[in-house]
Every structure is written in structure tokens, then in C-alpha cells.
Amino acid sequence: MDTMGLLVVVGLLVAGCAALETRLSRVDRRIARVERRLDVLLSHLGVPDQDQDPDLERVRDLVRADRRVEAIKAYREATGAGLREAKEAVDRLG
Known part of the structure; x- marks a missing residue:
């Protein structure tokens, strides 16, 4: 019975990690979309790029x-x- 309990716990952990990864992926996509919109807005307003670092x-x-x-x-x-x-x-640069 201990093995079965351990398998259930491991299964729940795997499912939880998969759900978290999916949510993080969605958040990453939303952030990227917001950043693209912000870049367009700043460009339209003529705000200089703050990333004018030589590197x-x-x-x-x-x-x-x-x-x-x-x-x-x-x-x-x-x-x-x-x-x-x-x-x-x-x-985004390319």
C-alpha cells in the first residue's frame, strides 16, 4: 500500500508541475505581447530606446x-x- 500512496503523490506532483508550466508559458506569451505593444507605442511617440548600450x-x-x-x-x-x-x-530586434 505504501508504494501505491507514493505513486499517487508523485502523480499529483507531476500533474501540478505540468499545470504550472502551462500557466507560466501563457504568462510569458502575454508579457511578450505587452512588450511588443509597448515597443510600438514608444516608437510611435518618438521615445528614444533606452537600450543604446554599445554591447x-x-x-x-x-x-x-x-x-x-x-x-x-x-x-x-x-x-x-x-x-x-x-x-x-x-x-524582437529581428
Whole structure:
């Protein structure tokens, strides 16, 4: 009976983790959508980009040269961002 109880607990934990991951994924998509809208709004209002860091200019150059993997790596080095955040930022630049 102890094994069965353990399996039930493990099953519940797995289901809970899957539900949490799904919710986080939705939140990430919503945040990305809000960031895109904010970028458009700031651009429309003529507000200068606050990310005029020389390291980020290198990232933009790599994106323009279609060297996305290198751009992601450079973004991570410049900002300390995680892989997913860096990929999304580079995607927004390209």
C-alpha cells in the first residue's frame, strides 16, 4: 500500500508541475505581447530606446547579419538574461 500512496503523490506532483508550466508559458506569451505593444507605442511617440548600450548595438549588428545564435549569446553576456529571454529579445530586434 505504501508504494501505491507514493505513486499517487508523485502523480499529483507531476500533474501540478505540468499545470504550472502551462500557466507560466501563457504568462510569458502575454508579457511578450505587452512588450511588443509597448515597443510600438514608444516608437510611435518618438521615445528614444533606452537600450543604446554599445554591447546591445553589437547584438543589433549580429541580427542584421543574420547571425542569431551569436546575437543571443552576445545579448546574454551584455544583460545577464536567460536563454529564453535573450532569444525573445533577439527575435524582437529581428
